Amino acid sequence: MEKQWEELSSDEKQEALFQRWLSPEGVEFASPEAEKLYKERVTRIKDAIQLKKLPDRVPVLLIPSFFPAFYAGMTPLEVMYDSEKANMAWEKFYLDIQPDGHFGCVAPGPGRFFDILDYKLYKWPGHGVSPEHTYQCLEGEYMKADEYDAFIQDPSYFFTTTYLPRIFGALEPFKMLPNLTVVAEMYGAGGTFIPYGLPEVQAAYKALLEAGSEALKWGGYCAAFNKEMAESGFPACQAGFTKAPFDTLGDTLRGTKGIMVDMYRQPGKLLQAMEAITPFWIKKGISEAIGAGNPLIFIPLHKGADGFLSDEQFKTFYWPYLKKIILGLVDEGVVPFCWAEGGYNTRLEVIRDLPKGKTIWLFDIVDIAKAKEALDGIACVSGTMPMDLLTIGRPQDVKDHVKKCIDTAGKGGGYIMANGAFFDDVKPENVRAMVDFTKEYGVYK
């Protein structure tokens, strides 16, 4: 009899997720050739991650920002507000350039959703940024220095009644919402729900319902995109994403300056807050991976980069909670796909402390030989194609960089060629050179 999910070891769970990824449900391949390519691609990436077998060649992945829009002659504004156009542009990009997998068509939307809720956290095309430019975060103290206790005691209530009203203008009335954790017996229950009758609160809910409909519509396009890509032979390389607790607090709650100062003025509270949100982000990653039948969960890493924190601070505030997230995912068979944005040369020795063959580390700016040395036999190394080469370099510069990475990090497997940071309006011939040359030069003999 087949074992229940709970009875499987973490290795068996990982294998089960890889198998589901290899034979995706509900996908009818366009041709036997597409099916063959799909399975080869998944196997190639799996071998690079698990470090057990040498892949047939170095896999190559492209994680674009708005490049597909520019490549198709569209503006970021167009694809943020027209999901059909977005799908067309993203499909054209992947089908033309043919990397070993795709990262969905989720970046560009849904514009209307953000309009309806009057999103304050970002500027986007048509809302503070020109149509030709991409969305950008407006850093601020969306959580105040004296709000740690409220946050730690009840993160969900804090989000609903304090954080969401600050980042979504239309949800400002949520400030008046009751804490439903105190709904108990018949006596008093009615009173708790009075705020839902207020006209402002009802208007906020109407906006929320409308925004939800937009999100659902957009989600349909995202799902259709994934299905079509799989049927054409391209596996999705991201089932969802999660975040490091230090980044969660530092990026969109306290802001960079806020969290830096908190490390000195209220370190205990900061640690408690990170502890409080860690389980939420572990659960998010697990449920997205299991829901999609795909082990890869992205983790973009920001404020642990070289130069931001001292070694001591990294080891005290950043790494312990990120490690908890990673291990929490690994336990359930999920493969954390860590993307270290910025420099990571000084962190290599710390991040080595991980189980073998369970993670991918995509680096932006790193000494690739040192990264390979540190993670050899521990984790799959990836990335480092620099933005300046893709944007203003020549195809030969790109090929030289591919060669350097494959010669060092590619040795013995365990390497995936990829861009170091999200890319927008770069030269298509450089992107093509990166993919084609990896396929040519990266074959293991």
Place this chain on the structure above:
Amino acid sequence: MEIVGKRFADSEYFISELMYSGEILRGITDMVKPRLAEETDFKRLGKVVMGTVAGDIHDIGKNIVVFMLDVNGFEVYDLGVDVPAQKFVDKIKESGAPIVGLSGFLTLAYDSMKQTVEAIKNAGLRDKVKVMIGGGQITEQVMKYTGADAYGKDAMVGVSLAKKWTGAE
């Protein structure tokens, strides 16, 4: 703050310490300022026009550079974020600043920087100012592409460049 800057340049201090020191200094300034009879007028090393280039609204890096230039004795005109090329040109003309710092985080900033340098050139000011650029994805290759004079990997390189160009060092 000069010590903080030096320690930062020597990789003894990190952005965390810079920001915390800045916060402490701000606290002290807030306390001391009302008690000062009048602004003590001290001689500044030179003028610098700073801003994040058009289309880019990232300001953490730019703010650190502005702060470090300020505490190192420069008079900084901070134009903010998403600054059109013409605004840089106007400020250079108005202030007579011999140094311009262009910041950018996105790769889209490469072209905005290039266009800003060109606008400075077209205004006939290129030989009157030195241009330095900086940001997460800025390299020597980008510097050449934009036509800037120098680039900096961190804020203290910006301070060193400004000191060198004003003859303060």
